[in-house]
Amino acid sequence: MLRLPRFEVATPKTVGEAIARLAEAGPSAMVIAGGTDLLPNLKHELFTPELVVSLSAIEALRGVRVEDDGTLAIGAMTTLAEVAASELVQKHAPVLAQAASLVAGPQLRTMGTLGGNVLLDTRCQWYNQTYFWREALGFCMKKDGTKCHVVEGGKKCVAAASNDSAPALMTLGSLLEFEGPSGRRTQAIDDFWLADGIYNKKVAHAELLTEIRIPPTGPGHRGAYGKLRERGSIDFPLLGVAARVDVVAERITRADVVVTALAAQPKRIARVADVLVGVAARGEELDRAIEAVAASAAKQCNPLANIPGDHEWRKAMVPVFVRRTLRAAVDGNGPVHGD
Amino acid sequence: MGALHLKVNGDELDVAAPSHWTLLEVLRYRLGLTGSKQGCDKGDCGACTVLLDGKPVLSCLTLAAMIEHRAVTTIEGLMPAHIANGGTGADPIQDCFDRCGALQCGFCQSGMMLSARALLDRVEQPTPEQVREALSGNLCRCTGYTQIFQAIELALADRAGTKPAPRAWEAPRDTEAAPRQA
Ligand SMILES: Cc1cc2nc3c(=O)[nH]c(=O)nc-3n(C[C@H](O)[C@H](O)[C@H](O)COP(=O)(O)OP(=O)(O)OC[C@H]3O[C@@H](n4cnc5c(N)ncnc54)[C@H](O)[C@@H]3O)c2cc1C
Ligand code: SF4
Ligand code: FES
Ligand code: FES
Helix, strand or coil: CCCCCCCEEECCCCHHHHHHHHHHHHHHEEEECCCCCHHHHHHCCCCCCCEEEECCCCHHHCCEEECCCCCEEEECCCEHHHHHHCHHHHHHCHHHHHHHHCCCCHHHHHHCEHHHHHCCCCECCCCCCCHHHHHHCCCECCEECCCCCCCCCCCCCCCECCCCHHHHHHHCCCEEEEEECCEEEEEEHHHCECCCCCCCECCCCCCEEEEEEECCCCCCCCEEEEEECCCCCCCCCCEEEEEEEEEECCEEEEEEEEEECCCCCCEECCCHHHHHCCCECCCHHHHHHHHHHHHHHHHHCCCCCCCCCCHHHHHHHHHHHHHHHHHHHHHCCCCEEEC | CCEEEEEECCEEEEEECCCCCEHHHHHHHCCCCCCCCCCCCCCCCCCCEEEECCEEEEHHHCEHHHCCCCEEECHHHHHHHHHHCCCCCCCHHHHHHHHHCCCCCCCCHHHHHHHHHHHHHHCCCCCHHHHHHHCCCCCCCCCCCHHHHHHHHHHHHHHHCCCCCCCHHHCCCHHHHCCCCC
16 A cells, blocks of 8 residues: 555646646645656655645646647647547657557556656656665665665766657657746757756746647658557556658658657657658668668667666667667558567 | 545545545545455556546546546446446446456456446447457456456457357367268
8 A cells, every 4th residue: 555645636727726826835836637657656755745736627738639830739638548549649640649559558548648748757766666665775866865776876867768758749849838927938849858867857846838739740741659668558668769750752851760768868869860861761772771770779879777677678679669660650550569 | 634526436425535545545445445456556557447437547546636526437336337227237247257257366357347348338349459458457467367358258249149259168079079081
């Protein structure tokens, strides 16, 4: 039995009211969306808020729509199950629909939201544990302690960004809309992350993520998500690969690969477009180009012993999943799912 | 500690419980509905699955204060709902789990049956893949899942008025008994 620490719950009906409650209560207040990340963390005493402000009654934060210019706008409180099943998302942003469909299991996708997924806390096998367990090891830098059990003598926490939506949204060039006590701001998801596992996001207290905006993708757009996990049914990623390949007149016009579950932030593989753009979307030329990207990704990615799963095996799987996911993007038959 | 307005198995209830309690805690320790099991208590196992507005959710990760006025169905509510809809005896899913012996210790069973019930309410004749997907958030440490899938297959066959495919051990032996053609 894991008890929650004592706190009060507020269920405001508007964004303005929620921001006011959070601002008034100060740092002892936290936001809860679906609660599927926050509540296990509270049960592990990783946070001890006095007030939890629920966004579940704010209808304005739900739903998927396409705007006149083709922008796909998804309310932060839209559930992962809704994102995965949305025909609009499947059509305009297949990589996101696929990533959402592979998060956790069915119950958690019904509860968990896209906003909560973007804002997921980083994960580490030394951190996502009960207080009792963590205390027995003398704690760690991310919570209650001073050292790191992953990198000996390390000065920076390297807990892993583990949200499946993040790399998918990065390949789509997504924008995050925030609203807080000092107004609204738009943040490109590419510049949203910090290389610090203790807190890897640029969000201020009392700021709410209200909407995720995906610029128009166009008819040649293709994307796929690849996920390696221990049990195909429920687990967090041991490796997540998002691939984008736009194809016009049988040639690749745009390409991008972002990998996650390595360190504190998702990692964009460098020089993917240099290799793939201009290449024919089938045949030996494509095979060679995909092979080159996979080999280069293997050199660029170094999984750490931060999350479960042997990190050398995870490293060996990088080129395999980059190759398969790029192939699935070109062929339009993702996701790639292995365990 | 305020009163929570909950709707459980069709009953509207005012329940006094601390605001930081989960729905699972309220069900088990305030309402005495212990059919929902407290397994991992952190989202891994599915033993605490209940239906919220007809969809399976994990009651160990749901704050009771966040689901006021929404319809909660627990395993205790399946048979009364079936009877209220004109049925007799247990819900067909419960009946088929019983007939197939789809349990050993039974700890996972109420969550399994609720996930299965929700699928059958949503899809008339789901494919085996849809059945597996719908139950993928419910772990069983005992049965190896075979009888569980067979129970659902039987419920689907009953609903369609057909017979499920025979099990390997029930397969007719006449192919062996038949005289070989020269
Ligand atoms: C067994 C298990 C398996 C899981 N597997 C996966 C997996 O494979 N992949 C994966 O990505 N995740 C996984 N998760 C984590 C989680 O279910 C999802 O990431 C989910 O999308 C989180 O969304 P939520 O709405 O439940 O977030 P919450 O838990 O409500 O919130 C998460 C964080 O974001 C903040 N927050 C939420 N919404 C907002 C907002 N609109 N504005 C400001 N702050 C906000 C909260 O304060 C909190 O810090 C798993 C969880 C469990 C328990
Ligand atoms: S990487 Fe893990 S062990 Fe190291 S400080 Fe971060 S959470 Fe703690
Ligand atoms: S007890 Fe809720 S998922 Fe295990
Ligand atoms: S019967 Fe024991 S866990 Fe399923």
